[in-house]
Amino acid sequence: MLGVDPGLVGTGWALLEPGAAAPLVVDTGVIETSAGLPLAARIQTIYDAIHVVLDKLAPDLMVLEDLYTEYRFPRTALLMAHARGVVCLAARQRGVEIVTLAPAEVKRAVAANGAASKEQIQHCVQRLFRLAELPRPSHVADALALAFTGYLRAGGRWS
Amino acid sequence: MLGVDPGLVGTGWALLEPGAAAPLVVDTGVIETSAGLPLAARIQTIYDAIHVVLDKLAPDLMVLEDLYTEYRFPRTALLMAHARGVVCLAARQRGVEIVTLAPAEVKRAVAANGAASKEQIQHCVQRLFRLAELPRPSHVADALALAFTGYLRAGGRWS
16 A cells, blocks of 8 residues: 655655554655756656656555645645646556545544644654654655555555 | 647647748647546546647647636646646656746737636637637637747747
């Protein structure tokens, strides 16, 4: 189960696999793009890198956040949506099913609080997976939280 | 010069080429996707169809609208941005340069009014290119208006 948190500046991803008691973190990463490049070049970087991740890890499911109805930063949200578009395209091209989850559901699942801050999510995810370090940037913590919530949604198991 | 007006429901495109006195309409079209399909499938349809257009028409330039800072329908804008992302990706993959224009500049160029309505743009574009019928849907008129404004920007000529 691959959680992906798309963003133009940074796109976090995290692969979980079933473990004896809880899901295990197989790999995580962040795709970063330089603000000095044209938008189309940055989008291509994200698209190419997600294809590399999909080819390497071969997940059967991708978990994304639902689109909100209100964003605090509309322009950032529009740029995020460009990235989300090519991430969805790559999943589709590789036959990876996409599940979307409400942000509040994800926050409740990892922090028992549907309005948890980014920092709280990072700390909760670190504890949840007993990570030696705080997952950074927050996109990686969000991707882990998405994959974990997708795992719970699937009844705590998946084939 | 290829004008493209991306949208999830309909993506209009229009190719102009230099003429003796004014640019000529070579071809126009609209890529439509069904609301019954998953988002990723609709985005893939747009991506594949834009690649077909680029391969067939081999434009040297693609003209898009700038992103606004305020949209009347934020959710529609976010879905448009998914489509715009894969349109930019396709252009980049084919080495087609992208130019973006402010909506008000485009409206002024074809309707002498930076706040013209969609219907006004359709009628102005019909007159401008002496089209037998009103360009429909409005995405096609917008794509023609974008390509025309790109033409003016290039000093009324391009190589």
